[in-house]
Amino acid sequence: MSAGKRPARAAATKKVATKRASAKPAAKAPDRVKEFGEFRRRMNERILEHDNQVVRRFFALDTQTYKAGALDLKTKELLGLVASMVLRCDDCISYHIAQCRDAGVNRDEFFEAFSVGLVVGGSIVIPHLRRAVDFLDQIETAPA
Amino acid sequence: MSAGKRPARAAATKKVATKRASAKPAAKAPDRVKEFGEFRRRMNERILEHDNQVVRRFFALDTQTYKAGALDLKTKELLGLVASMVLRCDDCISYHIAQCRDAGVNRDEFFEAFSVGLVVGGSIVIPHLRRAVDFLDQIETAPA
Amino acid sequence: MSAGKRPARAAATKKVATKRASAKPAAKAPDRVKEFGEFRRRMNERILEHDNQVVRRFFALDTQTYKAGALDLKTKELLGLVASMVLRCDDCISYHIAQCRDAGVNRDEFFEAFSVGLVVGGSIVIPHLRRAVDFLDQIETAPA
Amino acid sequence: MSAGKRPARAAATKKVATKRASAKPAAKAPDRVKEFGEFRRRMNERILEHDNQVVRRFFALDTQTYKAGALDLKTKELLGLVASMVLRCDDCISYHIAQCRDAGVNRDEFFEAFSVGLVVGGSIVIPHLRRAVDFLDQIETAPA
Amino acid sequence: MSAGKRPARAAATKKVATKRASAKPAAKAPDRVKEFGEFRRRMNERILEHDNQVVRRFFALDTQTYKAGALDLKTKELLGLVASMVLRCDDCISYHIAQCRDAGVNRDEFFEAFSVGLVVGGSIVIPHLRRAVDFLDQIETAPA
Amino acid sequence: MSAGKRPARAAATKKVATKRASAKPAAKAPDRVKEFGEFRRRMNERILEHDNQVVRRFFALDTQTYKAGALDLKTKELLGLVASMVLRCDDCISYHIAQCRDAGVNRDEFFEAFSVGLVVGGSIVIPHLRRAVDFLDQIETAPA
Numbered sequence: 001m002s003a004g005k006r007p008a009r010a011a012a013t014k015k016v017a018t019k020r021a022s023a024k025p026a027a028k029a030p031d032r033v034k035e036f037g038e039f040r041r042r043m044n045e046r047i048l049e050h051d052n053q054v055v056r057r058f059f060a061l062d063t064q065t066y067k068a069g070a071l072d073l074k075t076k077e078l079l080g081l082v083a084s085m086v087l088r089c090d091d092c093i094s095y096h097i098a099q100c101r102d103a104g105v106n107r108d109e110f111f112e113a114f115s116v117g118l119v120v121g122g123s124i125v126i127p128h129l130r131r132a133v134d135f136l137d138q139i140e141t142a143p144a
Numbered sequence: 145m146s147a148g149k150r151p152a153r154a155a156a157t158k159k160v161a162t163k164r165a166s167a168k169p170a171a172k173a174p175d176r177v178k179e180f181g182e183f184r185r186r187m188n189e190r191i192l193e194h195d196n197q198v199v200r201r202f203f204a205l206d207t208q209t210y211k212a213g214a215l216d217l218k219t220k221e222l223l224g225l226v227a228s229m230v231l232r233c234d235d236c237i238s239y240h241i242a243q244c245r246d247a248g249v250n251r252d253e254f255f256e257a258f259s260v261g262l263v264v265g266g267s268i269v270i271p272h273l274r275r276a277v278d279f280l281d282q283i284e285t286a287p288a
Numbered sequence: 289m290s291a292g293k294r295p296a297r298a299a300a301t302k303k304v305a306t307k308r309a310s311a312k313p314a315a316k317a318p319d320r321v322k323e324f325g326e327f328r329r330r331m332n333e334r335i336l337e338h339d340n341q342v343v344r345r346f347f348a349l350d351t352q353t354y355k356a357g358a359l360d361l362k363t364k365e366l367l368g369l370v371a372s373m374v375l376r377c378d379d380c381i382s383y384h385i386a387q388c389r390d391a392g393v394n395r396d397e398f399f400e401a402f403s404v405g406l407v408v409g410g411s412i413v414i415p416h417l418r419r420a421v422d423f424l425d426q427i428e429t430a431p432a
Numbered sequence: 433m434s435a436g437k438r439p440a441r442a443a444a445t446k447k448v449a450t451k452r453a454s455a456k457p458a459a460k461a462p463d464r465v466k467e468f469g470e471f472r473r474r475m476n477e478r479i480l481e482h483d484n485q486v487v488r489r490f491f492a493l494d495t496q497t498y499k500a501g502a503l504d505l506k507t508k509e510l511l512g513l514v515a516s517m518v519l520r521c522d523d524c525i526s527y528h529i530a531q532c533r534d535a536g537v538n539r540d541e542f543f544e545a546f547s548v549g550l551v552v553g554g555s556i557v558i559p560h561l562r563r564a565v566d567f568l569d570q571i572e573t574a575p576a
Numbered sequence: 577m578s579a580g581k582r583p584a585r586a587a588a589t590k591k592v593a594t595k596r597a598s599a600k601p602a603a604k605a606p607d608r609v610k611e612f613g614e615f616r617r618r619m620n621e622r623i624l625e626h627d628n629q630v631v632r633r634f635f636a637l638d639t640q641t642y643k644a645g646a647l648d649l650k651t652k653e654l655l656g657l658v659a660s661m662v663l664r665c666d667d668c669i670s671y672h673i674a675q676c677r678d679a680g681v682n683r684d685e686f687f688e689a690f691s692v693g694l695v696v697g698g699s700i701v702i703p704h705l706r707r708a709v710d711f712l713d714q715i716e717t718a719p720a
Numbered sequence: 721m722s723a724g725k726r727p728a729r730a731a732a733t734k735k736v737a738t739k740r741a742s743a744k745p746a747a748k749a750p751d752r753v754k755e756f757g758e759f760r761r762r763m764n765e766r767i768l769e770h771d772n773q774v775v776r777r778f779f780a781l782d783t784q785t786y787k788a789g790a791l792d793l794k795t796k797e798l799l800g801l802v803a804s805m806v807l808r809c810d811d812c813i814s815y816h817i818a819q820c821r822d823a824g825v826n827r828d829e830f831f832e833a834f835s836v837g838l839v840v841g842g843s844i845v846i847p848h849l850r851r852a853v854d855f856l857d858q859i860e861t862a863p864a
Contacts, residue, residue, distance in 0.1 A: 043418035046425065050395070054403035054785050061781065062411045065551045065774050070540035075507055076548060079514045083552040084412065086515045086698070088233070089376070091415035092552075107194065108502035115198035116508060119497045120515040120524075122662070122698025123206045124228065127235035129199075130187035137190065198497050205493065209486050209695045214684035219651055220692060226655045227662045227696040230842070232377070236696075251338070252646035259342035260652060263641045264659040264668075266806075266842025267350045268372065271379035274331035281334065342641050349637065353630050353839045358828035363795055364836060370799045371806045371840040374554070380840075396790035404796060407785045408803040408812075410518070410554025475706035478713065482683065486691035494699045516700065520809070521664070523703035539770070547774035555782045556804065559811035561775075562763035569766065619850035622857065626827070630835035638843045660844065665808070667847035 033138050036094060066099070074103040078113050085117030088128050094135045101139060110136060177282050180238060210243070218247040222257050229261030232272050238279045245283060254280060321426050324382060354387070362391040366401050373405030376416050382423045389427060398424060465570050468526060498531070506535040510545050517549030520560050526567045533571060542568060609714050612670060642675070650679040654689050661693030664704050670711045677715060686712060753858050756814060786819070794823040798833050805837030808848050814855045821859060830856060 048056055066076045077099045084092035100110065114132065118125050192200055210220045221244045228236035244254065258276065262269050336344055354364045365388045372380035388398065402420065406413050480488055498508045509532045516524035532542065546564065550557050624632055642652045653676045660668035676686065690708065694701050768776055786796045797819045804812035820830065834852065838845050 039422075040418065043422055046421050047417060050399050052396075052399040052403055054781060055399060055406060057777070057781050057784075058403070058406050058411075059414075061774060061777050062414070062551055064777075065411075065547055069544050070538070071510075071544045075510065076544070078503075078507065079510060079545060079548045080552065082511045082515050083518045083548060086519055086700075087412045087552070089412050089415060091418075092412060106502070108196075111194050111196040111199060112501050112503045112508070113511060115196055115202070115497055116511045116515065118199060118202050118698075119494055120512060120519070120699050122694075122701070123202075123209075123696050124231045124233050124236055124662075125698070126203075126206070127233060129191060130184065130235075133190050134183075134187055198493060201489070201493050201496075205486060205489050206695055208489075209691055213688050214682070215654075215688045219654065220688070222647075222651065222655060223658045223689060223692045224696065226659050227692065230659045230844075231662055231696070250646070252340075255338050255340040255343060256645050256647045256652070257655060259340055259346070259641055260655045260659065262343060262346050262842075263638055264656060264663070264843050266838075266845070267346075267353075267840050268375045268377050268380060268806075269842070270347075270350070271377060273335060274328065277334050278327075278331055342637060345633070345637050345640075349630060349633050350839055352633075353835055357832050358826070359798075359832045363798065364832070366791075366795065366799060367802045367833060367836045368840065371802050371836065374556075374803045374807055375840070394790070400789050400791045400796070401799060403785055404799045404803065406554075407782055408555050408800065408807070410550075410557070411552050412518075413554070471710075472706065475710055478709050479705060482687050484684075484687040484691055487687060487694060490691070490694050490699075491702075494702070497699075519700045521700045521703060523706075524700055540772075543770050543772040543775060547772055547778070550775060550778050555778075555785075556807045556809050556812055558779075558782070559809060561767060562760065565766050566759075566763055615854075616850065619854055622853050623849060626831050628828075628831040628835055631831060631838060634835070634838050634843075635846075638846070641843075663844045665844050665847060667850075668844055 033135070033142055036091070040091070040095075074100070074105060077103050078105065078109075082113050082117045082120075085114070085125055085128060085132070086121035088121070088125060090128055090131050093128060093132050097132060097136055098139060101136075107136075177279070177286055180235070184235070184239075218244070218249060221247050222249065222253075226257050226261045226264075229258070229269055229272060229276070230265035232265070232269060234272055234275050237272060237276050241276060241280055242283060245280075251280075321423070321430055324379070328379070328383075362388070362393060365391050366393065366397075370401050370405045370408075373402070373413055373416060373420070374409035376409070376413060378416055378419055381416060381420050385420060385424055386427060389424075395424075465567070465574055468523070472523070472527075506532070506537060509535050510537065510541075514545050514549045514552075517546070517557055517560060517564070518553035520553070520557060522560055522563050525560060525564050529564060529568055530571060533568075539568075609711070609718055612667070616667070616671075650676070650681060653679050654681065654685075658689050658693045658696075661690070661701055661704060661708070662697035664697070664701060666704055666707050669704060669708050673708060673712055674715060677712075683712075753855070753862055756811070760811070760815075794820070794825060797823050798825065798829075802833055802837045802840075805834070805845055805848060805852070806841035808841070808845060810848060810851050813848060813852050817852060817856055818859060821856075827856075 044059070048059060066073065066080060068076070071079075077096055081093065081096035081100055084096055097110070100113075105113075114129055118129060188203070192203060210217065210224060212220070215223075221240055225237065225240035225244055228240055241254070244257075249257075258273055262273060332347070336347060354361065354368060356364070359367075365384055369381065369384035369388055372384055385398070388401075393401075402417055406417060476491070480491060498505065498512060500508070503511075509528055513525065513528035513532055516528055529542070532545075537545075546561055550561060620635070624635060642649065642656060644652070647655075653672055657669065657672035657676055660672055673686070676689075681689075690705055694705060764779070768779060786793065786800060788796070791799075797816055801813065801816035801820055804816055817830070820833075825833075834849055838849060
C-alpha cells in the first residue's frame with residue numbers, strides 16, 4: 001500500500017462533505033478579496049506619493065517585468081506566482097493568482113504551478129498553498 | 145553586571161503580574177486552536193480533491209516523514225518544529241507543537257528546542273517564538 | 289517616456305483622493321499600535337519567566353546589540369530596520385520603525401532605508417513595505 | 433539623463449572588449465560543466481543507494497514534477513529555473529538552465545525569466561545571475 | 577508503476593559501480609575536512625580577538641545552546657543539523673554532521689534527519705544534501 | 721562563570737598565535753580580491769550587453785540606491801552590508817565591505833554592523849561572518 005495512494009482515496013471519500021465545506025468561504029469571499037485590493041491600492045498610493053525616486057522606479061520596473069515579450073503574459077505571471085510561492089509571500093501569491101486568472105490560467109494549470117512551488121519549496125509552502133487555493137476559490141465564486 | 149542576568153531578574157519581578165496576564169488568552173484559546181484546525185482540514189480536502197498526483201504524493205510523503213523509524217516520533221516532531229521555526233512558518237510551528245505535545249514533549253524540552261531555533265535563526269525568530277508560546281499556552285489550557 | 293516617470297505622475301494625479309484615504313487608518317490606529325505593543329510585552333514576559341538561560345541571554349543580547357557604540361543608536365536601529373525588511377518580518381519592522389522614530393529618523397530617511405530594503409530584497413518586500421508605511425502613518429498620527 | 437539609459441550605453445561602449453572577455457570561460461568550460469554533472473550523478477547514486485524510502489520518493493517526485501501535463505515541459509522548467517533563482521541555489525539554477533535549453537528556451541527567453549527572478553528576488557540575486565549567465569555561456573560553447 | 581519505486585530500482589542496478597565511485601572522494605577527503613576545520617578555527621580566533629562584546633557573547637551562547645539539558649546532546653545536534661539543512665548552510669551542515677557523529681548518530685539516523693530537512697525545505701535542499709552525504713562519507717573514511 | 725566571558729579569555733590567550741595565523745591569508749589575498757573583482761566586472765558586461773531593459777534598469781537602480789541623499793553614503797553602504805549578511809550572500813557582503821571601507825567605515829564600526837547581522841540573522845550567519853572578516857583582512861593588507 002503506497003503512501004501516494006492514500007490521500008487520493010481519503011479525498012475521494014470526503015468529496016461530498018467537502019463540496020459543502022468549500023461553499024462556505026464564498027459567503028464572505030468578495031469582501032476579503034475586495035479588502036485586500038483596497039489596502040493594496042491605498043498603500044501603493046501612499047508609497048508613491050512620497051518623493052523617493054528609487055522606490056518609484058522600482059514600482060515601475062515591477063510593472064514592466066510582466067509585460068509580454070519573448071515570453072507571453074501568461075508564462076510570466078506563472079513565473080511570478082511560483083517565485084512568490086517558494087518565497088512564501090501570501091499577498092504576492094494572491095496578486096499573481098488574480099493576474100494569472102485574467103491571463104487565462106485554468107485550475108489544472110494552477111495546480112501544476114503549485115506542484116512546482118511545493119516540490120521546490122517544501123512542506124513549508126503548504127500553509128501558503130492552503131491560502132492560495134482558498135483565494136482561488138474566492139475569486140472563482142466572486143461575481144465578475 | 146552581565147546582560148545574561150538582567151532578563152532573568154526582570155522576569156522574576158514581573159512574575160505575579162504575568163501570571164494574571166497569561167490567564168487571559170485562555171479565555172478564547174480553544175476557539176483559535178479550533179479555527180486553525182478547521183481551516184487546515186477544510187483546505188487540505190480542497191487541495192487533495194483536485195486530481196494532481198504530485199501534490200497528493202507530496203502530502204502523503206509529508207505524513208510519512210514523521211513516522212517512527214531509526215529516530216523515534218518525538219525526535220522527528222522536534223526536528224519538524226525547529227525546522228519550522230528557523231523557516232519562520234507560524235502554521236507549521238503550531239502544527240508541530242501540537243504533534244510534539246501528543247508525543248510527550250514537556251515544557252522544558254519545548255524551550256530547549258525553541259532555544260536552538262532562536263540561536264540558529266536569530267532575533268527574526270522572536271515574533272514567531274511569541275506566537276509559539278502563545279499557542280502552547282492555549283493548547284495546555286484547552287479542554288482535552 | 290521612461291517607466292520611472294509613470295508612477296510619479298500617477299501618484300500626483302491621485303494625491304487629493306489619497307490624502308483623504310490616508311486619513312482613514314488613523315481612526316483605529318492607536319488601538320492597533322497599542323494591541324501590538326501589549327501582545328509583545330505579555331509574551332516577552334511569558335517567555336522570560338521560563339527558566340531557560342539560552343533564551344534569556346539571547347533576549348538580553350538582542351537589547352544590547354542596539355546600544356550606541358562605534359555606531360550611534362540611529363544608525364543601528366536603521367540597520368535593524370533594513371535587516372528586518374529583507375527578512376520580511378512585519379513585527380520586527382514595526383518594532384524598529386518605532387525605535388527609529390524615537391531616535392529621530394525622519395520620513396525622507398525612512399524612505400531611503402526602505403529603498404535599500406526594496407532593491408536588495410526585491411518585489412517580495414513590497415507587501416511588507418505597505419504595512420511598514422501603514423504602521424509609520426499610524427504612529428505619526430497617534431497621540432504621544 | 434535617466435538611470436535606465438546609463439547601463440545600456442556603458443554596455444554598448446564595452447561590447448568589443450567583452451566579446452573577447454566572454455570567449456575566455458569557454459576554454460575550460462566543458463570541464464566545469466562536466467565536473468558539475470559528475471558530482472551530481474555520483475552523489476545522487478550515493479543518496480539513493482541508502483535504504484530511506486522518504487528520500488527516494490522525494491527524488492522520484494522531483495523528477496515527476498517537471499513532466500509535461502497541463503503545462504508543457506518548457507514552461508515547467510522555466511518555473512523551476514525562476515524558483516531556483518529567487519531561492520538563490522546555484523546548482524539548481526545550473527540544472528534548470530541545462531533542462532530549459534534542451535526544452536528549446538532561447539537567450540531572449542532566458543533573460544526574461546532572469547528579469548522576473550531579479551525583480552522578485554532583488555539585488556541579492558545578482559551574484560547568482562552572474563554565475564547563471566556564465567553557465568549558460570559555457571553550455572552554449574560546449575561541444576554537443 | 578509508482579514513481580516511488582523507480583529510484584529504488586535505479587539505485588539497486590547502479591550499486592556496484594557506485595561502490596567504486598564512492599571510494600574516490602576518500603582519497604583527498606582528510607585534506608578537505610582538515611582544511612575546513614583550519615579555516616574555521618583561524619577565523620573564529622580573528623573574530624573573537626576583536627573587542628566586540630555582542631559578537632563574543634553570541635559565540636558563547638551558540639556553544640551553550642547545544643549542551644545537554646532537558647534534551648540530550650544527540651537530539652540537540654540533530655536539531656542543529658536539520659535547522660542548518662533547511663536554511664541551506666553547507667558549513668553549518670558539515671559542522672553539525674561532525675558533532676552528530678561524535679554524539680553517536682548512525683547512518684540510518686542521519687538519513688532520517690536528512691529526510692525531514694528535505695521534505696520541509698524542498699528540492700532546493702538537494703544540492704546541500706549531496707554535499708552533506710559527501711562530507712559524511714569523508715569523515716567516515718578519514719583516519720581517527 | 722558566565723559563558724559570555726569564556727570566548728573573550730580564550731581569544732586573549734590565543735592572540736599571539738593568531739597574529740601569525742592571520743598574516744597567512746594576506747600572501748595570496750590580492751589575487752583573490754582581484755579575481756573576485758574581475759569575474760564581477762566581466763559578467764556584469766555580459767549581462768548588460770544583452771538587450772533586456774528590465775535587467776538593465778534594475779542594475780541602474782541598484783547603483784542609484786546607494787547614492788547619498790537624506791542618508792549619507794556611509795550609512796547606506798552599511799545598510800547594504802547588513803542586508804547582505806542576514807540574506808547570507810558572500811559576494812554581496814564582499815562588495816559592500818569594499819564600498820564601506822572606501823566610505824570610511826573603520827574596524828570597530830564594521831564589527832558593530834556585523835553584530836547586528838549576527839543577532840538578527842542567527843548563528844547561520846557565522847560562516848559568512850568568517851568569510852567577511854577574511855575578506856576585510858585581505859583588502860586591509862592589499863596594496864592600494
